[in-house]
Amino acid sequence: MFDIAVIGLGLVGSAALRHLALSDASVVGIGPGEPTDWSVNSGPFASHYDSGRVTRRLDARYEWAELASRSIAQYPEIEAQSGLRFHRPVGFLFVRKDPIGIAQQQHVSERLDLPVVTTTTDAVRDEFQDYELPLQWTALYEPSPAGHIDPRLMVEAQLKV
Known part of the structure; x- marks a missing residue:
């Protein structure tokens, strides 16, 4: 059992998870990782899958x-x-x-x-x-x-x- 679950592990979710992990709460991040093979990926395409901001x-x-x-x-x-x-x-x-x-x-x-x-x-x-x-x-x-x-x-x- 976790105190806090962060849904989504993109730019916002990963930052939220990092900050929450510094607290005394037990936290878990839920979300798909980046696809390893784009040619067979049928899942969502995240907004951070570019390489420059x-x-x-x-x-x-x-x-x-x-x-x-x-x-x-x-x-x-x-x-x-x-x-x-x-x-x-x-x-x-x-x-x-x-x-x-x-x-x-x-x-x-x-x-x-x-x-x-x-x-x-x-x-x-x-x-x-x-x-x-x-x-x-x-x-x-x-x-x-x-x-x-x-x-x-x-x-x-x-x-x-």
């Missing part, structure tokens, strides 16, 4: 930025405990034209003291010639620990620790 703190909404900050701060510990590297802290470039949205993102980044650099797409194009960006838009750059994760490895890491 952007991870960043920069957001127009304070609540999302704060939650992302807390989550990203845990990545190094999860990687160290599991021995799996799922996070690539390569930075994040956000490009937009909307001045209201830009102002909201800048306000949130200042409130959370995020090291976001605001520049123009013209300047980004000068530095990164391979990028095809619209002229005279605003570019917001958030350095590491922003980057991307491999959600499949992240689920595996969370279930391992």
Whole structure:
């Protein structure tokens, strides 16, 4: 008998299970693992079966930025405990034209003291010639620990620790 059962072992379920396992409660996770042979899989296709997700703190909404900050701060510990590297802290470039949205993102980044650099797409194009960006838009750059994760490895890491 278990005190708590977590139904679903994807990104949310694996994180919930990891946190609950730190409590005094006895917990169990219920859900299918990732298929080993896709050619014969007739089960559900999970939303995390890709291998790349952007991870960043920069957001127009304070609540999302704060939650992302807390989550990203845990990545190094999860990687160290599991021995799996799922996070690539390569930075994040956000490009937009909307001045209201830009102002909201800048306000949130200042409130959370995020090291976001605001520049123009013209300047980004000068530095990164391979990028095809619209002229005279605003570019917001958030350095590491922003980057991307491999959600499949992240689920595996969370279930391992």
